[in-house]
Amino acid sequence: MFTPGNYFYNGVGHVTVKYEKVLEIGYRGIINEAKELLNQCNFGDGDYATRSRFLQAVIISCEAVIRYANRYALLAAQMAQKEKDPVRKAELAQIAKNCSRVPENGAASFWEACQSFWFVQQLLQIESSGHSISPGRFDQYMYPYYKADLDKGVITRSDAQELIDCIWVKLNDLNKCRDAASAEGFAGYSLFQNLIVGGQNKEGLDVTNDLSFMCISASAHVFLPQPSLSIRVWNGSPQSLLLKAAALTRTGIGLPAYYNDEVIIPSLMSRGLTLQDAREYNIIGCVEPQKAGKTEGWHDAAFYNMCRPLEVVFESGYDKGEFIGVATKPVEEMTSFEEFYDAYKAQMNYFISLLVNADNSIDVAHATLCPLPFESCMVDDCMKRGKSLQEGGAVYNFTGPQGFGVANMADALYAVKTLVFDEKKVTMAELKRALKLNFGKGLDDVSVGDMAMGIIRGMQAQGVAVGSGDVAKVVAQIRSMDISDADKKRFAEILEMIDQVPKFGNDDEVVDAFARDVAYTYTKPLQYYKNPRGGMFQAGLYPVSANVPLGAQTGATPDGRLAHTPVADGVSPSAGKDVHGPTAAANSVARLDHGIASNGTLFNQKFHPTALSGEKGLDNFVALIRSYFDQKGSHMQFNVVSRETLLDAQAHPENYKHLVVRVAGYSALFTTLSKSLQDDIIRRTEQGWK
Amino acid sequence: MEYLETKGRIFDIQRYSIHDGTGIRTIVFLKGCVLRCRWCCNPESQEYAIQTMMVQGKPKIIGRDVTVREVMETVEKDRPYYRRSGGGLTLSGGESLCQPLFARDLLHAAKAIGIPTALESMACAKYEVIESILPYLDQYLMDIKHMNPQKHKEFTGRSNELMLENARKVAASGMTELIIRVPVIPTFNDTPEEIRDIARFADKLPGVRRIHLLPYHRLGQDKYDGLGREYLMKDILPPANEHMDMLKRVVQENSKLICQIGG
Numbered sequence: 001m002f003t004p005g006n007y008f009y010n011g012v013g014h015v016t017v018k019y020e021k022v023l024e025i026g027y028r029g030i031i032n033e034a035k036e037l038l039n040q041c042n043f044g045d046g047d048y049a050t051r052s053r054f055l056q057a058v059i060i061s062c063e064a065v066i067r068y069a070n071r072y073a074l075l076a077a078q079m080a081q082k083e084k085d086p087v088r089k090a091e092l093a094q095i096a097k098n099c100s101r102v103p104e105n106g107a108a109s110f111w112e113a114c115q116s117f118w119f120v121q122q123l124l125q126i127e128s129s130g131h132s133i134s135p136g137r138f139d140q141y142m143y144p145y146y147k148a149d150l151d152k153g154v155i156t157r158s159d160a161q162e163l164i165d166c167i168w169v170k171l172n173d174l175n176k177c178r179d180a181a182s183a184e185g186f187a188g189y190s191l192f193q194n195l196i197v198g199g200q201n202k203e204g205l206d207v208t209n210d211l212s213f214m215c216i217s218a219s220a221h222v223f224l225p226q227p228s229l230s231i232r233v234w235n236g237s238p239q240s241l242l243l244k245a246a247a248l249t250r251t252g253i254g255l256p257a258y259y260n261d262e263v264i265i266p267s268l269m270s271r272g273l274t275l276q277d278a279r280e281y282n283i284i285g286c287v288e289p290q291k292a293g294k295t296e297g298w299h300d301a302a303f304y305n306m307c308r309p310l311e312v313v314f315e316s317g318y319d320k321g322e323f324i325g326v327a328t329k330p331v332e333e334m335t336s337f338e339e340f341y342d343a344y345k346a347q348m349n350y351f352i353s354l355l356v357n358a359d360n361s362i363d364v365a366h367a368t369l370c371p372l373p374f375e376s377c378m379v380d381d382c383m384k385r386g387k388s389l390q391e392g393g394a395v396y397n398f399t400g401p402q403g404f405g406v407a408n409m410a411d412a413l414y415a416v417k418t419l420v421f422d423e424k425k426v427t428m429a430e431l432k433r434a435l436k437l438n439f440g441k442g443l444d445d446v447s448v449g450d451m452a453m454g455i456i457r458g459m460q461a462q463g464v465a466v467g468s469g470d471v472a473k474v475v476a477q478i479r480s481m482d483i484s485d486a487d488k489k490r491f492a493e494i495l496e497m498i499d500q501v502p503k504f505g506n507d508d509e510v511v512d513a514f515a516r517d518v519a520y521t522y523t524k525p526l527q528y529y530k531n532p533r534g535g536m537f538q539a540g541l542y543p544v545s546a547n548v549p550l551g552a553q554t555g556a557t558p559d560g561r562l563a564h565t566p567v568a569d570g571v572s573p574s575a576g577k578d579v580h581g582p583t584a585a586a587n588s589v590a591r592l593d594h595g596i597a598s599n600g601t602l603f604n605q606k607f608h609p610t611a612l613s614g615e616k617g618l619d620n621f622v623a624l625i626r627s628y629f630d631q632k633g634s635h636m637q638f639n640v641v642s643r644e645t646l647l648d649a650q651a652h653p654e655n656y657k658h659l660v661v662r663v664a665g666y667s668a669l670f671t672t673l674s675k676s677l678q679d680d681i682i683r684r685t686e687q688g689w690k
Numbered sequence: 691m692e693y694l695e696t697k698g699r700i701f702d703i704q705r706y707s708i709h710d711g712t713g714i715r716t717i718v719f720l721k722g723c724v725l726r727c728r729w730c731c732n733p734e735s736q737e738y739a740i741q742t743m744m745v746q747g748k749p750k751i752i753g754r755d756v757t758v759r760e761v762m763e764t765v766e767k768d769r770p771y772y773r774r775s776g777g778g779l780t781l782s783g784g785e786s787l788c789q790p791l792f793a794r795d796l797l798h799a800a801k802a803i804g805i806p807t808a809l810e811s812m813a814c815a816k817y818e819v820i821e822s823i824l825p826y827l828d829q830y831l832m833d834i835k836h837m838n839p840q841k842h843k844e845f846t847g848r849s850n851e852l853m854l855e856n857a858r859k860v861a862a863s864g865m866t867e868l869i870i871r872v873p874v875i876p877t878f879n880d881t882p883e884e885i886r887d888i889a890r891f892a893d894k895l896p897g898v899r900r901i902h903l904l905p906y907h908r909l910g911q912d913k914y915d916g917l918g919r920e921y922l923m924k925d926i927l928p929p930a931n932e933h934m935d936m937l938k939r940v941v942q943e944n945s946k947l948i949c950q951i952g953g
């Protein structure tokens with residue numbers, strides 16, 4: 001149903017601290033602030049014990065950081081002494097000097113600022129092992145140091161580029177241990193250090209600068225997955241920045257992700273941020289917007305699988321023979337779609353409340369067992385309030401669990417509405433059986449296990465004592481169960497009918513409006529819940545990569561999705577169901593309410609490199625992004641398909657019905673071409689067609 | 691607004707087309723063509739009659755009768771993309787001029803609501819027909835395949851005099867941006883001399899600034915099987931990139947035209 005496992009085993013992470021504060025006054029400055037605040041405490045204050053203990057903890061941890069940096073200084077000095085190469089020797093001497101100055105003190109040069117940044121970034125992850133510690137608006141807080149050095153003539157643009165490139169390499173050095181389930185949900189060991197460039201300042205002016213461009217260059221130079229590079233887009237974004245970003249997208253690296261200021265700023269304001277703070281947002285982790293240095297956002301607080309409550313509807317509140325939901329009427333007795341939809345909403349609401357309880361319990365555990373003084377000293381207003389982030393010290397507090405499977409549920413509920421209630425072509429009993437038997441497409445071990453569990457629990461409920469021999473018998477029975485040919489034929493018919501029902505992602509206003517409403521079944525109830533830090537819940541609609549492992553726990557669904565196959569990715573249409581090209585898909589997705597999903601939405605599009613070829617290709621690509629954003633989409637990212645993807649498309653054409661190959665004067669759906677022509681295209685893919 | 695009710699026959703509408711004319715475009719493919727080019731990548735476009743073609747083993751009906759209003763419903767869906775990219779509606783085929791009223795009224799309907807228009811065609815029709823659509827046409831992407839009438843006839847089924855004459859008249863009218871397109875087909879027109887002659891002709895047309903060389907590709911090949919027809923160009927490979935670059939240089943040396951490879 002859901003998992004809050006992300007924060008169960010390690011720190012919360014998911015924060016952007018005030019890097020600029022460390023760059024400006026150093027940890028010595030922060031220690032002094034803490035001492036000053038400690039001086040103001042009186043023994044008689046009601047919160048003296050907790051407040052003074054927190055401030056002392058800040059001082060101890062910042063002193064430790066200074067000592068840590070000094071050990072690097074010492075090491076670098078020793079290495080410099082032994083070094084023969086004069087260039088390297090001078091570098092090492094400089095590193096030694098830098099590490100002895102920062103992060104203890106404010107940075108006096110761009111190089112020192114880079115060094116200081118890196119200590120902050122690395123130590124935050126060491127403190128709690130949380131991930132998605134996001135550097136945020138690097139191009140903004142680093143710019144004054146770059147500009148000053150450039151003006152003084154002590155650095156060239158290419159020196160600065162080299163330092164940035166070095167940071168990019170270092171960001172890929174870090175890793176963390178995860179439990180097995182989280183490792184699947186966050187496939188690829190990413191640490192989601194989201195770094196964003198471009199966008200507006202607190203007065204609403206565009207503040208794209210030289211560093212914004214250099215950050216994009218750095219990703220192109222090092223060609224590694226970290227940092228998760230993001231671009232803020234609005235009407236005032238320079239076209240040159242977007243073209244540069246598009247050229248990076250074209251390489252197939254999967255970066256950057258594009259974010260729409262025009263949706264995110266009002267969305268954050270609706271959650272209580274000031275206009276000024278909202279304008280300065282950055283992105284945490286995958287797609288989660290927040291104001292740096294003021295927020296404890298608990299983004300990514302859980303994965304919630306919107307498909308599972310529907311399974312429970314079909315079993316009237318039961319799951320594998322166990323009562324886990326709310327009692328809703330047997331589906332066979334339902335007489336209207338509204339009744340069915342209400343039952344879905346009832347199950348949704350119940351499981352959402354369980355999710356809230358799970359998150360809030362973990363939240364309390366963090367505050368009680370593991371407050372983080374170092375992280376907290378760089379987020380307002382922890383120091384002033386004398387409270388860690390975990391205890392509610394931040395100005396803005398949220399919990400943002402993300403739902404996924406919107407497209408599946410939209411398609412599934414729409415199919416039920418159309419086939420069972422409007423056209424009456426399929427009965428509810430038939431559909432229920434078809435789902436249970438995976439549309440006659442075979443039962444895997446998970447299905448067999450689930451069914452056996454259901455039967456055994458049913459037997460136990462009737463007071464039958466079940467021994468291990470009985471279990472084996474039940475399993476054997478299920479395995480040898482024969483689905484009659486008549487059944488198989490009917491299931492195939494049902495699948496075919498489902499296939500004919502219009503699907504989300506094809507620019508069909510009726511289905512899209514329906515999908516919008518289905519998304520609300522998750523996003524609306526959540527916003528009324530509170531967390532222990534005094535903040536609210538806010539929904540995201542994105543799956544990271546959990547749509548695969550959690551899909552593997554989900555049986556067949558009425559959208560025709562077979563048991564245990566992946567669930568749709570983010571707010572994107574189900575794989576292969578959008579067949580009218582990228583503009584149609586984007587129009588559909590834009591019809592969802594992205595503003596209410598203030599913890600972020602994720603829209604993935606796949607392109608063949610031909611779509612981005614040449615200067616014109618980039619122009620059109622940028623136009624596509626801007627047009628999606630004109631229609632109030634929030635986020636967009638792109639996979640430029642590789643040879644491997646095309647090979648996969650050859651093997652599994654059903655997942656790639658939307659993949660278009662474009663040649664001058666001609667576009668073709670890849671999957672409709674013959675094998676030999678497909679091979680031709682695969683061969684040419686890496687060359688990047690003109 | 692009678693023009694919205696005009697009927698015609700199309701075989702496809704393709705959205706997000708980015709290699710045909712300016713920006714992101716929606717291409718409406720009109721059924722029926724006067725020529726029978728051997729390399730044609732849309733053989734299902736040639737007959738005006740509605741046909742059945744096998745696609746991945748399943749029969750597919752090619753061609754449907756629609757009104758301008760119905761087509762425009764789809765065309766309008768991508769308006770935000772046209773606005774950001776400078777794109778719009780493109781008519782293609784077949785030869786759209788085979789359905790002159792329908793073509794004219796589609797273009798008219800688009801212009802009436804501020805959507806830019808383009809037409810891909812080989813100008814194989816009476817000039818009066820072309821003249822009637824020019825007021826609604828922003829860009830004319832005109833195919834010129836060969837300067838030699840005999841060779842033109844041999845490979846496409848018709849001689850080229852009428853088309854060349856129309857090219858001169860369209861250019862002289864000054865009513866639309868005329869762009870010349872050359873499908874570069876090995877064994878037909880891919881020698882430097884043949885391309886040079888086309889470039890020189892295009893260069894003399896008043897107002898023409900651009901020429902596109904479109905390299906032959908085989909992506910339409912499967913459709914011949916689907917229609918139960920033989921593909922006569924089976925053994926012909928697409929021209930190499932270096933060859934296309936060489937032809938581009940030939941154009942540049944022999945004309946003042948801006949030449950690009952691909953649309």
Ligand code: SF4
Pocket residue numbers: 723724725726727729730731732733735736783784785812846
């Ligand atoms: S003119 Fe175009 S559509 Fe007509 S036959 Fe030739 S290539 Fe095909």
